[in-house]
Amino acid sequence: MQEPDMAQLALKGLRVLEVGGGAAVAYAGKLFADFGAEVIKVEPPQGDAWRQMPPLVAPQDGMAPESALFAWLNTNKRSVAADAAQPADRAWLGTLARSCDLVLDARALAQGLAALQQPLWTWGQAAGAATPPPMGVDFTWFGDSGPYKDFAATDATCRALAGAVHGSGPVEGAPHMPHDVHTGIVAGLGAFTVAVAAWMGRSQGSRRYVLSVQEAAFSVVEMEAGLVQDKAHAPRLGVNRFCTTHPASILQTSDGWIGIFTNTLAQWAGLCDAIGRPELGSDPRFFSGPDRMAHADLIDALLKDVFPSRSTQEWFALLTANKHPAVIVPTMAQLLEQAVHRERKAFVPVQLGAAQFEGPVLPQRLDAAGPLLGGRARLLG
Structure with a gap:
């Protein structure tokens, strides 16, 4: 893989506003940014909570350590800090939203559906103004209709409710719970897919889409769902025991x-x-x-x-x-050394301040160019 020509990146020229925290909206924004879009990430004045998600690296001497995972999720984006509780900041964010082609809005994950009653692009706009709204994808736990719509959740509970957890782990005791990032990546990819398809058909399609994290997680566990029999979960078979075949x-082994x-x-x-x-x-x-x-x-x-x-x-x-x-x-050390990955530039540099480390390149492809081979994650603001 060669370093792509910036001018040829599939999403160059698109302007995206990313609001809210968590892996799902961050990964959706990363996909846009690494394929050339201008992505502006809005954080609260104290910074996104995921800036403290381990593992941590020191951006430079004298600065508090920040998350390497957060940096990887936010390569090639811009960062702005704003307090939505302050009228001046709200008006400024509304103006910013109206200048964008697309808004990725994950506020409802932390604040509930009430956060979506007044879209960002309306903030600070004069009553009766007819500004065309930007396209938008709203992240929710369970959608904006149905019996669960007002329930609070987490990536882990959405994954469990999708059926992806019950069958994994020991027969007795709790099931194995994967890292929350797994569900966020799936939901972020779903949001990105919807947003790109909507942008391609923007002359005729809707301008607002609602993503359910739970439904996104369900989309990757059809096999597990199919194993549910007689309206009850099939029994958990134990560690490394799945379906109806073994081993x-x-x-x-002696060395791995x-x-x-x-x-x-x-x-x-x-x-x-x-x-x-x-x-x-x-x-x-x-x-x-x-x-x-x-x-x-x-x-x-x-x-x-x-x-x-x-x-x-x-x-x-x-x-x-x-x-x-x-x-x-x-092992992770062996994975990083394998020639098959090095030859294909599977691991690329990520910069955060003066710190640099390696992270995986995006596996997706859009046209011939991209994604960017790594990049810089911005410090707050």
Whole structure:
């Protein structure tokens, strides 16, 4: 990937206002900014709360540390600080909103739907003025209609209500909860997709769109939703036990980790050959995925004993030779060093003040140019 020509970036010339906190609106804004749009992020005078989300880096000597994650989410944007409780700031923000093509508004996530009753672009505008409104995407937890519309939530609860949490984790006790950023990324991508499509069809389409974070999370868990039977959740099967096949696990080797996924009988036979137990490949107890799931404890004990005997690379070569699906699971240090990522510039520099670190490049593509290969995150204001 080569550094893109700024003039050729797909969204160059578009002006976007980003208001509110959280990963969802920040990621939507990042997508616009990294593809060339002018994105203006509005923060309260004390700064966005996510500026303190670990891990932290020091922007420069004598300054308090700030979030590396926040910096990555906000590359190539401008930053302005304003207090919406102050009339002068409200009027100024209204003028700013009217100068933009698009407003990404996440105020309702913190303040409820009442925050959307008076759109930003109307602030400070004279009564009866006929200024065409900018296009807008409003971020909500559950939309602006329906029985949940006034409920408060978090990214984690939306993910759980979408069915993406129940089936993961030990049989007894609480399920595993992923980091909130996962849900925010999905919702941000949804908002970006809607906004770009709306901009392309702006001569005929609506000018305001309402995004539900819960519905966005649901869009990526169709399989889990399909496993819900008889109007009740299917029982949680345990760690690394999903659906009706086994083993589908990440296993520890002598020097790291490897992931395996066994679906067909031929794949099971290949795994048995690789671990030196070919007789198990023809054992009728293990012929089908449900059969193997019924004997998951026995299989897991066998694999946990044998996999530490070889390195990750040795297991990968052996499993591949036996036509069994396998993937090397690198540590973060190994991931950053892998040639396949370095050759494709998968990790790019992010600057915050005088500090610099690496973060992942956006995986999306729009036309031939972009996204920008890293960039600078602005200090507050």
